[in-house]
Amino acid sequence: MTPLFRTHAVLAVLALLMLALPLLDPSSYIFDLATRVGFTAVVVIGLNLLFGYAGQVSLGHAAFFGLGGYASAILTTHFGWPSMAALAIGAVAVGALAFVIARPILRLAGYHLAMATLSLAFIVTIVCTNEQRWTGGSDGMPVPPFTLFGWTLEGDLSWYAVASACLLLVTWGALNLARSPAGRALQAIRGSEVAARLSGIDVARAKTRVFVLSAVLASVMGSLMAHHAGFITPAATGLPRSVEFLMMVVLGGMASIYGSIVGAALVMLLPQVLHAFGAWETLVMGLILTGTLIFMRNGIVPTLRFWLQMPNKRVVSSAPESAQPEGSSK
Amino acid sequence: MATDLLQFLFSGLTVGAMYALAALGYALIYNASHIVNFAQGEFIMVGAITAAVLVEQGIALPVAIVGAVLLTLLVGALTERLAIRPAQGAPLVTLLIITMGVGLIIKGAVQLAFGKGTYSLPAFSGDTPILLGKTALAPQSLWVAGCTAVVVLVLAWYFTRTLGGKSMLATSYNPLAAQLMGIDTRRVLMMSFALAGALGAIGGVLTAPITFTSSEAGTVLGLKGFAAAALGGIGSGAGALAGGLLLGVIEALTAGYVSSSYKDAVAFVLLLLVLIFMPRGLFGSKVTERV
Amino acid sequence: MSALIEVRHLSKAFGGVHAIEDLSFDVGPSTVLAIVGPNGAGKTTLINLLTGNYVADAGTIDMFGARVTGRPPEQLARLGLSRTFQNLQVCMNMSVIDNVLIGAHLKMNDSLLAGILQTASLREREAHWRAQARQLLNFVGLGAFADAMAAQLSYGSLKRLEIARALIGEPRLVLMDEPAAGLNLSEKTEIADLIKSVSARGVSIVLVEHDMKLVMGVSQKLLVLNHGRRLAFGTTNEVRHDPAVIEAYLGAA
Numbered sequence: 001m002t003p004l005f006r007t008h009a010v011l012a013v014l015a016l017l018m019l020a021l022p023l024l025d026p027s028s029y030i031f032d033l034a035t036r037v038g039f040t041a042v043v044v045i046g047l048n049l050l051f052g053y054a055g056q057v058s059l060g061h062a063a064f065f066g067l068g069g070y071a072s073a074i075l076t077t078h079f080g081w082p083s084m085a086a087l088a089i090g091a092v093a094v095g096a097l098a099f100v101i102a103r104p105i106l107r108l109a110g111y112h113l114a115m116a117t118l119s120l121a122f123i124v125t126i127v128c129t130n131e132q133r134w135t136g137g138s139d140g141m142p143v144p145p146f147t148l149f150g151w152t153l154e155g156d157l158s159w160y161a162v163a164s165a166c167l168l169l170v171t172w173g174a175l176n177l178a179r180s181p182a183g184r185a186l187q188a189i190r191g192s193e194v195a196a197r198l199s200g201i202d203v204a205r206a207k208t209r210v211f212v213l214s215a216v217l218a219s220v221m222g223s224l225m226a227h228h229a230g231f232i233t234p235a236a237t238g239l240p241r242s243v244e245f246l247m248m249v250v251l252g253g254m255a256s257i258y259g260s261i262v263g264a265a266l267v268m269l270l271p272q273v274l275h276a277f278g279a280w281e282t283l284v285m286g287l288i289l290t291g292t293l294i295f296m297r298n299g300i301v302p303t304l305r306f307w308l309q310m311p312n313k314r315v316v317s318s319a320p321e322s323a324q325p326e327g328s329s330k
Numbered sequence: 331m332a333t334d335l336l337q338f339l340f341s342g343l344t345v346g347a348m349y350a351l352a353a354l355g356y357a358l359i360y361n362a363s364h365i366v367n368f369a370q371g372e373f374i375m376v377g378a379i380t381a382a383v384l385v386e387q388g389i390a391l392p393v394a395i396v397g398a399v400l401l402t403l404l405v406g407a408l409t410e411r412l413a414i415r416p417a418q419g420a421p422l423v424t425l426l427i428i429t430m431g432v433g434l435i436i437k438g439a440v441q442l443a444f445g446k447g448t449y450s451l452p453a454f455s456g457d458t459p460i461l462l463g464k465t466a467l468a469p470q471s472l473w474v475a476g477c478t479a480v481v482v483l484v485l486a487w488y489f490t491r492t493l494g495g496k497s498m499l500a501t502s503y504n505p506l507a508a509q510l511m512g513i514d515t516r517r518v519l520m521m522s523f524a525l526a527g528a529l530g531a532i533g534g535v536l537t538a539p540i541t542f543t544s545s546e547a548g549t550v551l552g553l554k555g556f557a558a559a560a561l562g563g564i565g566s567g568a569g570a571l572a573g574g575l576l577l578g579v580i581e582a583l584t585a586g587y588v589s590s591s592y593k594d595a596v597a598f599v600l601l602l603l604v605l606i607f608m609p610r611g612l613f614g615s616k617v618t619e620r621v
Numbered sequence: 622m623s624a625l626i627e628v629r630h631l632s633k634a635f636g637g638v639h640a641i642e643d644l645s646f647d648v649g650p651s652t653v654l655a656i657v658g659p660n661g662a663g664k665t666t667l668i669n670l671l672t673g674n675y676v677a678d679a680g681t682i683d684m685f686g687a688r689v690t691g692r693p694p695e696q697l698a699r700l701g702l703s704r705t706f707q708n709l710q711v712c713m714n715m716s717v718i719d720n721v722l723i724g725a726h727l728k729m730n731d732s733l734l735a736g737i738l739q740t741a742s743l744r745e746r747e748a749h750w751r752a753q754a755r756q757l758l759n760f761v762g763l764g765a766f767a768d769a770m771a772a773q774l775s776y777g778s779l780k781r782l783e784i785a786r787a788l789i790g791e792p793r794l795v796l797m798d799e800p801a802a803g804l805n806l807s808e809k810t811e812i813a814d815l816i817k818s819v820s821a822r823g824v825s826i827v828l829v830e831h832d833m834k835l836v837m838g839v840s841q842k843l844l845v846l847n848h849g850r851r852l853a854f855g856t857t858n859e860v861r862h863d864p865a866v867i868e869a870y871l872g873a874a
Contacts, residue, residue, distance in 0.1 A: 004739075057423065104606045110422075111366065115560040116605045119598040126595040173737040180736025180743060181722075181729040184715070188723045191712020198672060199790070200698035200727035209733055239553065243430065250427045255714065283438025290413050290431030297420035 007175050010258070011168065018164040022157060031156035033272065035228060038163030039221045041264035042170045044248045045257055046217035049174060051246070052254030053183065054210050055190025056106060060117035061218055061245050063124040064094050066237025068219030069226035073143045074134055083146045087223040091216050098215035102208040118239060125238040140233030143226045159228050166224070167261070170217065174257045186210055187255065251292065253299025262300055336465040338586040339579060344471040344540065346578020347478040348374075351533030352555025353562065353570035354485070355526035360559075361502035362522040365425045369409060369433035370530055371552020377402040377531025378543040379440055382449035391452065399531040405436065406527025410520040418516075433548065440545045451538040474536045481532060482571060489567075498522060554597075561601055623686065625650050625794055625825050626671070631680035633666055640666040642849045644680070648794065648827055648842075653820050655828045655836040655857075658846035664829045665707060667846070668798050671827070672704050673697045685793060699727060701793035705783040705800055707829075711771050717782060718767040721754040724786035750789070757785045761815060777808040784815060794825045801832050813838055837861075845869075 071090025075081040105116045146153040177183045188196040226232040252263025274281045296303035359367045377398045384394035459466035489495035500508040501518045562573025584596040626648040633641040641663045669675040673694040682690045735743045761781040816839045843860040845852040853863040
């Protein structure tokens, strides 16, 4: 089974699963949840490309997400722009912002990069909270429905279709990217920047590109989700939201596109399930998160893959070279 | 004008001292393991709430404080033992998210036990402000300043004069070499967490009379302490102190002179600038990569 | 026959430490040049200068006919330089074959769009270089592990992986920084044989190594460094009998 065939096979299964849901005649609430999971998964895939593949930790990803949402909200509400134009301009503006800050910030690494991106998230949140005239302040502002040449995007099924289409498209694109030289370059940057540079990879340029790409993806999703919810608040831009995205990447599996979908679904569906626990909700959530990561330290999908591969790929040995398996895979 | 400035400085330094204590907690754990402990804010919160609850039950303030600090110390140690040690060898970012999970566990447990309401502690020596010229100084601020100074001195003594402290430093410089010297690095890590817990609790208890506390308070405090640690350069104790105080003062000055709503922004703009132009923070150490 | 590398009066100091001082030498085509000297003699500094990781304080480096002093590693790779590392710089998060493919990065289309769309030409090149990578892995003895994760390989295997990665891009010159370090006797013999086969393919090699027996077995020329200065430079025979070298290493007879 070639990698290409496998990619298409899994995508087909994913598409089938997405088609199956409406057939089960779910409630409006379930549709709404599924739609939000779909859009969020796209954001997480983008973040995974930046962080899981290229190793650039970003604690400010929600800033891009929220800015996209606010761009759509403000341009449509205060300036009467058509929704698509607002979304597009928002994406361009966020992309430009990401491009401008990429070089100085991405020179940093690890903890310092985390702090720089975190500062970004904070600054954006504070601006959105304080510019009440435009943004409605900490209470947020309503967002008009999404319209395209007179046709309004409304109804559970329509939104669900849009979210599913987005997710399928981005998953396909990301899987392709991961297999390509550009994708390998990203992983090499995480593995060893020194070796990457000496292989001719323009590390600064590669980091900037993936940063902008993930920012634009987040912005577009932010716009769409703002229209879908009909409302946006500064919480969409802040640290808790950023950390949540990161958590989804880590939980699902770094450098795993499917992992991003699993991570998004899990983190968003779990609280729904845990509501039943009442006052125990936070505690149980913490226990599940901690416990899962202790046992699946590379994230759910990579760990499952690893467990399922044994014994073929885990122990590698043959004469004359006997390779010692170095514990768990990285 | 000068009285205003002094006023802002005092309140800034008071809040800054709390940030500094939080930042020291981060520095301790980061030094021992390169882990950023996202539960540090919850350590602060647990200390404050435990003391508040004990006082509410009629226990004398000093006893309540000691109890709270001891409990949080235990919480810190348990965090390492039950959540960090089983995950030894996991990628750093996984450990980070694990500490986040621990923060949730602690918050959830506190919510279960004490609910989501706000608590407060009585000021240690009353509320009557002390007047210095025309500037009013809350007596609690003196407690904060004094205790922080004592804590810093004790830590300095601990790290330079005791074997326990020196093993912690050794572990932070080179864990492998420390192990080879017979230092139990896992115990050192546990003690770092315990100590960070105690530090957090002290900070929480000191400032609870000034700022109220609740189960949600941990998040914001943790964040600010994080920012303070980053400002000063997370590996450094002196940096944590300087970063915390600087952050507090800048916030107070911005709130006073510019605008209350943008005071938080200034701190982060500053942080961003420092990171871009002085990536090691004000006091952090230079790290070179040997190829 | 012009030299592949010409180094003239190269100097580099770190604070008060003069790591490299007024160093001049050549590397000819199809040669194996070994750089030797005690620890601290400046060997790794020299390698880092040659690969653009460090910038020299003074002097010039000409590579493949171009003045390259101060140019960054990415550009030097483009000119035909590759390197293996003393402290392994293998991407443990990738598979063995993907690691090798990184070495061929410049030969492939690294555009984001082409990658996302998986254009026909991209797929064609990918298939071609993947086949090349497998061949190279066979050449270095790692053929069976192509699809394993790099993290699963032993130390000696990882050193071979680095060599495969260094070769796939069809470099004109490979810098090897202590390829035999940390290897046992049989592994060292294998590495030595590997180096000889690489040299037989016409690739020039600059080798930093401590193991003199290995060095003498594979090199045509020697550069001896002492305290950052050139102590001797010439064919292995010339250097071996150079009185200054003998005195430095063995003491005067």
